[in-house]
Amino acid sequence: MNLYDRLAGGFPADRAKPCFLLSDGQALSYGWLEDAAARTAARLTSEGVQPGDRVALQAEKTPEVIVVYLATLMAGAVFLPLNSAYTGAEVEYFLADAEPRVFITDPPGYARGAEGFAPLSQAVPRAASDLASLIYTSGTTGRSKGAMLSHGNLAANAAALHEAWGFTPDDVLLHALPVFHVHGLFVALHCALLSGCPMIWLPKFADAEVLAGLSRATVMMGVPTFYTRLLANPQFTRDTAAGVRVFISGSAPLLPSTFAEFEARTGQRILERYGMSEAVIITTNPLDGDRIAGSVGYPLPGVELRIGGGEDTGVIQIRGPSVFSGYWRMPEKTAEEFTPDGFFITGDVGRQDPDGRVWISGRAKDLIISGGYNVYPKEVELVLDELPGVVESAVIGVPHPDFGEGVVAVVLGDGDETAMIAEARRQLAAYKVPKRVVFVDELPRNAMGKVQKNLLRERYAGLLSI
Ligand code: AMP
Numbered sequence: 001m002n003l004y005d006r007l008a009g010g011f012p013a014d015r016a017k018p019c020f021l022l023s024d025g026q027a028l029s030y031g032w033l034e035d036a037a038a039r040t041a042a043r044l045t046s047e048g049v050q051p052g053d054r055v056a057l058q059a060e061k062t063p064e065v066i067v068v069y070l071a072t073l074m075a076g077a078v079f080l081p082l083n084s085a086y087t088g089a090e091v092e093y094f095l096a097d098a099e100p101r102v103f104i105t106d107p108p109g110y111a112r113g114a115e116g117f118a119p120l121s122q123a124v125p126r127a128a129s130d131l132a133s134l135i136y137t138s139g140t141t142g143r144s145k146g147a148m149l150s151h152g153n154l155a156a157n158a159a160a161l162h163e164a165w166g167f168t169p170d171d172v173l174l175h176a177l178p179v180f181h182v183h184g185l186f187v188a189l190h191c192a193l194l195s196g197c198p199m200i201w202l203p204k205f206a207d208a209e210v211l212a213g214l215s216r217a218t219v220m221m222g223v224p225t226f227y228t229r230l231l232a233n234p235q236f237t238r239d240t241a242a243g244v245r246v247f248i249s250g251s252a253p254l255l256p257s258t259f260a261e262f263e264a265r266t267g268q269r270i271l272e273r274y275g276m277s278e279a280v281i282i283t284t285n286p287l288d289g290d291r292i293a294g295s296v297g298y299p300l301p302g303v304e305l306r307i308g309g310g311e312d313t314g315v316i317q318i319r320g321p322s323v324f325s326g327y328w329r330m331p332e333k334t335a336e337e338f339t340p341d342g343f344f345i346t347g348d349v350g351r352q353d354p355d356g357r358v359w360i361s362g363r364a365k366d367l368i369i370s371g372g373y374n375v376y377p378k379e380v381e382l383v384l385d386e387l388p389g390v391v392e393s394a395v396i397g398v399p400h401p402d403f404g405e406g407v408v409a410v411v412l413g414d415g416d417e418t419a420m421i422a423e424a425r426r427q428l429a430a431y432k433v434p435k436r437v438v439f440v441d442e443l444p445r446n447a448m449g450k451v452q453k454n455l456l457r458e459r460y461a462g463l464l465s466i
Contacts (some may be wrong), residue, residue: 051076128152223372366395
């Protein structure tokens with residue numbers, strides 16, 4: 001099997017039907033996508049890309065990113081998307097670690113250059129266990145890990161979601177998510193392709209375009225920030241939402257207050273689901289049935305979920321067809337994060353009701369999720385600790401009215417806040433840059449000398465609120 005063939009099996013028989021509905025009123029059909037992908041696959045092959053080779057991409061969101069993604073699958077190669085916010089130094093690390101055969105930064109140009117190629121007649125056959133994509137998730141040690149997802153992992157999850165969320169060819173998906181992350185690239189895209197439905201394709205979340213799109217959409221997928229932004233806009237009303245059969249949220253916790261406010265405004269309950277790069281979607285609230293604020297719902301069919309540690313609440317462990325096979329070139333790290341009986345230790349803390357419903361209470365480590373993006377404190381601390389005047393830094397997430405959490409640096413030492421933020425911005429993707437830097441004479445520590453970040457989070461909880 002090749003994941004491409006599974007997805008293409010869902011394309012509409014009439015390939016003239018639209019796949020991408022663009023903001024300028026133009027549409028690109030399924031026929032366009034299929035042809036462009038097959039030609040781009042031929043170009044990749046002619047440039048020496050072999051099955052198993054990595055094809056890296058860092059670019060703004062365009063339909064051609066999807067062309068390159070599907071072409072990579074067709075060629076039997078491994079797609080490596082990189083966050084468009086990564087700096088040159090950050091990208092260098094990924095390229096050195098993944099050793100891609102090709103690195104594409106201009107997908108429209110690359111696809112145009114493939115127009116003269118004869119389309120690849122058939123996707124290269126792949127085993128279910130062959131790699132389809134490498135998704136980097138930053139590590140708390142500062143070293144990013146590449147989660148290895150296979151054709152079988154992605155096909156299984158796509159089929160399960162398509163079923164669970166009741167997609168049909170009559171749907172229209174509002175797609176405003178980035179496509180370098182599993183949420184936009186796999187969760188949203190695969191549901192649309194498998195049902196052969198069109199996507200309202202927005203380069204990013206912008207109020208006016210999203211509001212306009214909602215008048216035609218039947219499904220919206222977003223991070224919680226999308227929903228808080230919609231609610232902050234008085235033009236978002238019950239009527240605006242009336243044609244949408246389901247609003248889906250994930251990638252970060254949806255605040256119960258957002259859930260309640262959304263229901264009060266629209267009469268609809270947001271469907272929250274839980275996932276991660278290492279397993280795509282793990283649990284979901286039901287399409288038909290109770291969607292409960294603060295709960296991420298039930299494990300998808302085929303997913304075994306249990307709570308480690310012997311208490312009611314503990315670290316969630318999972319096993320199932322979508323769970324990745326390990327971290328790229330990190331066999332020891334991989335071994336540490338799987339139990340002897342093959343369950344992946346997610347690092348998320350939660351509990352499960354007797355009927356199977358799952359509740360997530362936090363993260364085992366100190367991961368910060370700002371606007372749906374993961375920020376690993378250690379990575380920011382390593383940058384700050386190099387700056388003049390800094391003895392030691394402790395980076396934490398505190399409540400932020402727009403992003404859920406915002407990054408704050410507590411610095412032992414002294415310096416100039418504005419200059420420090422500017423320097424951090426030079427070295428780090430914008431979403432990782434501290435919004436505030438606070439200088440202190442002492443960091444709270446436990447008996448082992450470890451900084452107690454929970455105390456810092458309490459102390460600075462109000463720092464970024466209005
Ligand atoms: P990523 O690998 O970037 O997709 O990040 C995955 C992490 O996001 C998970 O391990 C969770 O900590 C968090 N996450 C995703 N969805 C939810 C959710 N619905 N509620 C709480 N946390 C979530």
